[in-house]
Amino acid sequence: MSRYLLVRIGQSLLAVWGIVTIVFVVTRMLGDPAVLLMPLGTPDAQIQELRNSLGLERPMLFQYADFLRHAIVGDFGLSYQYFRPAMHVVLERMPATITLTGSALLVGSILGAITGFGAALARGRFLEFPIMCLALVGQATPVFWLGILLIMFFAVELGWFPTGGWVGAASLVLPTAALGIFVAANITRLFRSSMIETLSEDYIRTAKAKGLTSRTIFTVHAARNALIPVITMLALLAAELLGGSAVTETVFSWPGVGRLLVQAIDSKDFPVIQAGVFLIATIFVGINFLVDLLYTVLDPRIRLGK
Missing domain, CATH: 1.10.3720.10 (MetI-like)
Structure with missing residues (x-):
């Protein structure tokens, strides 16, 4: 029974990790978040400033490492719409x-x-x-x-x-x-x-x-x-x-x-x-x-x- 339980726990953790990774990849495939968030006609300087504030100028591997590290504790950053922690908005x-x-x-x-x-x-x-x-x-x-x-x-x-x-x-x-x-x-x-x-x-x-x-x-x-x-x-x-x-x-x-x-x-x-x-x-x-x-x-x- 203990072996069965450990195997199922390991499979569950692996599934959660896979889901978190897919979420990260899919959101990046949608396009540059800085460009998507800004209205049309926004100067490139403002877009670059937003990109820097969001940490999007860093290499993708470092972004993924930070994303995974924060996701483990349920920290997905501030909501762009509600200006509160995103997980708190969802939990409500x-x-x-x-x-x-x-x-x-x-x-x-x-x-x-x-x-x-x-x-x-x-x-x-x-x-x-x-x-x-x-x-x-x-x-x-x-x-x-x-x-x-x-x-x-x-x-x-x-x-x-x-x-x-x-x-x-x-x-x-x-x-x-x-x-x-x-x-x-x-x-x-x-x-x-x-x-x-x-x-x-x-x-x-x-x-x-x-x-x-x-x-x-x-x-x-x-x-x-x-x-x-x-x-x-x-x-x-x-x-x-x-x-x-x-x-x-x-x-x-x-x-x-x-x-x-x-x-x-x-x-x-x-x-x-x-x-x-x-x-x-x-x-x-x-x-x-x-x-x-x-x-x-x-x-x-x-x-x-x-």
């Missing part, structure tokens, strides 16, 4: 994104597990068809389009919820529904397939031969092992929602990191972009690390290396 928006992502995952995973379990039990019966049709539609529907429909109907027409922003708990309902439906659709299809595959295993037939009840077989033996791929999917969805909910946050004017990054890209606020990408990527790696540890609880064969 992170609770809103985590709240939205967590709510969507909670609602979507519960709904998806129930419908997926029901579809597996109803395999070959009439109930399976409408469940899988709804799951397919939910998976194929663009989240931003669904969000616009929810706003038009429940916020504009009925006036039940705010159209956007944060004005209380009611503001969380529509964006959670938009993202939660997408999560539920993915979980439904995967959990159904995983349950059907698990129910065909030899140990399930052995449990039936021993006289165990169907409820015990489904809930204790089959569901536990069927959850392993579902947990993987939840980890990927969590990362996708954390990093890819920018469109949803923009549609609902949600004060999260995704919307902040969109605004930072528009204003060429590179420190905020770097800090946001670094923080989201670190959370993504951390989630995957925790999932790997959870695998060892659900399936001891992973822990024992079998």
